Amino acid sequence: MSRWPGNAEMERTTFGGLSRGQLMSRIHSTGNQTTEKRLVVLLRRAGLSGWRRHRPLLGRPDFVWPKAKVVVFVDGCFWHGHDCGKNVSPKTNVEAWREKIRRNKERDRRVDRLLRQQGWQIVRIWECELAKKPDSCIDRIRKALGTRG
Numbered sequence: 001m002s003r004w005p006g007n008a009e010m011e012r013t014t015f016g017g018l019s020r021g022q023l024m025s026r027i028h029s030t031g032n033q034t035t036e037k038r039l040v041v042l043l044r045r046a047g048l049s050g051w052r053r054h055r056p057l058l059g060r061p062d063f064v065w066p067k068a069k070v071v072v073f074v075d076g077c078f079w080h081g082h083d084c085g086k087n088v089s090p091k092t093n094v095e096a097w098r099e100k101i102r103r104n105k106e107r108d109r110r111v112d113r114l115l116r117q118q119g120w121q122i123v124r125i126w127e128c129e130l131a132k133k134p135d136s137c138i139d140r141i142r143k144a145l146g147t148r149g
């Protein structure tokens with residue numbers, strides 16, 4: 001995780017109307033344990049089992065179904081550049097942030113391509129989607145698992 005790209009005098013800077021604290025909480029929500037735990041609860045409730053965590057796979061997916069060859073990523077909206085309003089446009093260091101997010105998105109695409117080549121099905125869930133439409137997240141996972149019987 002990269003560090004705050006500034007110095008002391010930026011303490012009071014706001015990013016896209018967010019305070020530093022609000023922005024930091026969004027930044028750190030990538031790979032956030034709270035988000036992952038929320039999905040664990042949803043999976044259990046939906047009766048979906050067989051998943052593993054912390055598998056040493058490319059891109060470090062959050063959930064892996066080794067037998068069904070399905071991986072699930074829960075992507076933080078800020079770092080992965082989701083156009084949902086949580087992906088704020090910083091007013092300072094704009095280029096640096098944009099570049100960082102652009103590289104993350106590129107890496108996501110590369111990871112998806114390579115995993116697919118290895119026969120994995122990929123489900124990417126946005127952090128905001130998990131919060132607002134948990135049922136549709138579960139549906140997508142269920143469909144991916146279902147196609148492998």
Ligand SMILES: [Zn+2]
Nearest residue numbers: 077082084128
């Ligand atoms: Zn989002």
